[in-house]
Amino acid sequence: MILLCCGIVFVSLTKFGGTEADTANFALIHISVVCCGRAIPLLWRVLEHSSATVAFKEYEPMLRKARWLLRHHPDVMMLADRGFANHDFLSWLQASNWYYCIRITSDTKLHGIRRHPIEASSIYPKKGEAAFYAKLCHGDTPRWQDFAIMLDYGKTV
Numbered sequence: 001m002i003l004l005c006c007g008i009v010f011v012s013l014t015k016f017g018g019t020e021a022d023t024a025n026f027a028l029i030h031i032s033v034v035c036c037g038r039a040i041p042l043l044w045r046v047l048e049h050s051s052a053t054v055a056f057k058e059y060e061p062m063l064r065k066a067r068w069l070l071r072h073h074p075d076v077m078m079l080a081d082r083g084f085a086n087h088d089f090l091s092w093l094q095a096s097n098w099y100y101c102i103r104i105t106s107d108t109k110l111h112g113i114r115r116h117p118i119e120a121s122s123i124y125p126k127k128g129e130a131a132f133y134a135k136l137c138h139g140d141t142p143r144w145q146d147f148a149i150m151l152d153y154g155k156t157v
Helices: 056-069 087-096
Strands: 002-014 023-035 038-048 076-080 099-102 109-111 117-119 130-138 145-150
Touching: 002 038, 023 056, 038 056, 056 087, 076 087, 087 099
Parallel strands: 002 076, 076 099
Antiparallel strands: 002 023, 023 038, 109 117, 109 130, 130 145
């Protein structure tokens, strides 16, 4: 299995001795291959951007290129951070037939079939268990998807 990770790094640069008006903000979007515990960049793009929140249309071409480069590898797993938890990205991943795992915050709103929003923390599985929930929706638009929720409680000291 090929393990990929997708991330955004936000950088704010000011000219040496410059003022706030001389500041430029950049978002570095990367898709990396995970090998021996290290993320090795496969594709990346730098955008002049005002925040670390980047629209799906900005990184979709990179995803398509990664899918083409890895077309001979049937087992690909994409790991992504909470900034990638959006409907367009999830739909793209499902269509690509890649496996995926996206971290979400505990206060992320999920909607069930009854459309009553709940926070992700209220359906966390018990320690040492994983849970699968069918037909949940992330956000406000009703695009129902199946979610597997796993939680790493970390080591107790």
